[in-house]
Amino acid sequence: MSNENIITVGDLEFPPRKVWLKTYGCQMNYHDTERILSHLGSLNFTLAEEQHDADLVIFNTCAVRDLANQKFYSHLGEAKHLKERTDIDPQTGLKKNVIVAAGGCIAQTEGKELVAKYKQLDFAFGTDVIDNIGEMVYRAYAGEKKFTVTSWDRSDNYSIETKITQGTPQAFVNIIKGCDKFCSYCIVPFTRGREKSRRLDEIVKDVSRLVEYSGIQEVTLLGQNVNSFGKDHGESLAQLITELDKINGLELIRYTTSHPYDVSDELVDVHRTAKKLANHLHLPVQSGSNTVLQRMLREYTIEHYLGLLAKMRKANPNMIISSDIIAGFPNETEEEHQETLKLLELAQFDFIFSYSYSSRKGTKAARMDDVLTEDIRGRRLREIQAKQLGIQEKIRQEMVGKTYRVLVEEKGLNKGVTKWTGRTSCSRIVHFEPETPESNYQWHWVDVEIISVTALSTQGRLVKDYGKKL
Ligand code: SF4
Structure with a gap:
């Protein structure tokens, strides 16, 4: 097998594998199964038509419907033979090692008992942790046996103290690490892990200390997706900014990077109320085409994005907005590219960071059959940049005299x-x-x-x- 077909995550290699999913119960469970499948795509799994072809078997259970419940126990019992297979895995050349997992409602409440009782079950996971399935599968392939996850363990708090080395009044303060989004072109969720936020109180003390003892006057709050800050503790970025706004001696608060899907009304409002919050929002849009955004798994539409810009500009009329654009995402059509040029007109960004798409090994986008050439990407990037320069020159003329x-x-x-x-x-x-x-x-x-x-x-x-x- 060519190395190009293998995805490396952490210390493990994931060759192409098959997952067989059995869903019981309601529509919600079917949606959950789709989410599971989508996450597992990032670990090189595709759907197996038959259970026999699978390397990983997942039962997505239902505790509500009796019949579904009985069927699950019957199928789980039959899965015993999967563990007894002696045939050779064509991908690894080793004896086929099928991993069996149970998720969903029954596993949420009885996961531990299931794992203890059924030898063939490698792990169980509840409905609360579906979005962490990638990490659980990783653990199973790393050799961990017989575990149950029903709530995501965030007890190992992300706690740090910001160190200042530059002697300037500007400081970068990490507030959240990791990312729970799975944009199809991005490797961050696999390299940095899942989101984990610092506690709001800790950050306020940290910044107060920086202001008092290190002469810091401007802070930039940092994270892969700062809009998700505090979700694991019932806190929010808007609350954090509101508290930081009260610190005497702190003059300017910035934050980056934002994901449009997670910009809340509360955050929009803080751009109206917080006096020290910068008149700037960097809000990466990546493409002006809804169909490209879907392929990027960005979770918003252009209409939603433009709505956010309008709300932000209403909350703070002095707000300027910048963005990121990727030119030539795999299979982007000329029409989709034109939609990005049109978006530049509509959004009136003050500046953009624009890039020609480049493939990151291990991402979903890297596995797409792509018809675009580097020449096409280069030409589209130049068109985007030329268009933007014309727009921003006009916008900036409005600064003259102010x-x-x-x-x-x-x-x-x-x-x-x-x-x-x-x-x-x-x-x-x-x-x-x-x-x-x-x-x-x-x-x-x-x-x-x-x-x-x-x-x-x-x-x-x-x-x-x-x-x-x-
Ligand atoms: S692009 Fe940003 S939001 Fe998307 S997965 Fe990467 S770090 Fe997360």
């Missing part, structure tokens, strides 16, 4: 002229000339009036220097 508060970062030479450079609350980079060649503005807060702009650069005039503290 005054912005800037935290100055560094000095540089621009066409032989010394200029200082800083960032506005809305994340625009601004350059301005010093009053005298000796003037030093590093880490000063200044007001700058914008005098000229291009798509990529903003020039200003110093209006007021506040020094290192506002």
Whole structure:
């Protein structure tokens, strides 16, 4: 078997394997089974038509319907012979080792007893942990035997203290690690694991300490999907920002990265109420086409996304929005690409990070048969970038004559002229000339009036220097 067909996750290799799923009971269970199958695709499983062809057998049980209940026990009893197989697995060359699992309602309540009673059952998992099936299958293939998972163990809290090494007033503060999304092009959920949030109280103390003892004035809250922050503890990003907003001496709060599916109304509202929250939202859209978004497993539509932008801009009329775009996702049609160009017009992003699609081994997208060439991808990327530059030059013209508060970062030479450079609350980079060649503005807060702009650069005039503290 070619190595290209093998997915490596952690320390294990997953060759192509088959899963056979038996669903009992209601429509909800059938939806759950689809979710299970979707997650297992990331571990190289495809659906087996027959139980006999399967490497992994999963019974998705129902505790409500009696008949379904009886059928499950009967099928589980018959599964004993799966463990007695002596034939050779064509993928591994070893004796076929079929793994048997039970999920769903019965497993939620009686998982431990089932695993203890039925020798053929390798593990059981409840309805609460369906989205963690990948990790359980990984554990089973890593050799772990006879385990039950009915609630996701988040007891090993994600707890850290932010370390400052740079001596600047800016700090990056991790608030959540991992990701529970499974965007089809992204390997993060497999490399970083599942989402785990720090506790809100801990972060507030951490930031207070940074402000008081390390002179931090600007924090950027970090995570793969910060909008999911606190879900495991009944807390939220909006609550966290509201608490951080109260810290004396902290001047600016940023957060990144956001997933559009998880932007709540509560978060939109905090952009209206929190005084220190930056006038900037980076909200990756990735494509302007609903059909591409579906293939990317992004869980939102363009209509939903544009609705979010409208709500954000209503909550804070000074808000500027930036985004990420992937050009040439596998099998993207010319029409789908045109939809992305159209989205740029509709969304009016201030800037974008745009990339040509590149395959990540181990992802679902990497296994798609793709007809696009690198030439097509390159051309589409250039079209996206050219379109965006035209849009952002126009947007930025509106800055001329307005005054912005800037935290100055560094000095540089621009066409032989010394200029200082800083960032506005809305994340625009601004350059301005010093009053005298000796003037030093590093880490000063200044007001700058914008005098000229291009798509990529903003020039200003110093209006007021506040020094290192506002
Ligand atoms: S793209 Fe972002 S949200 Fe999607 S799986 Fe990767 S880290 Fe998670």
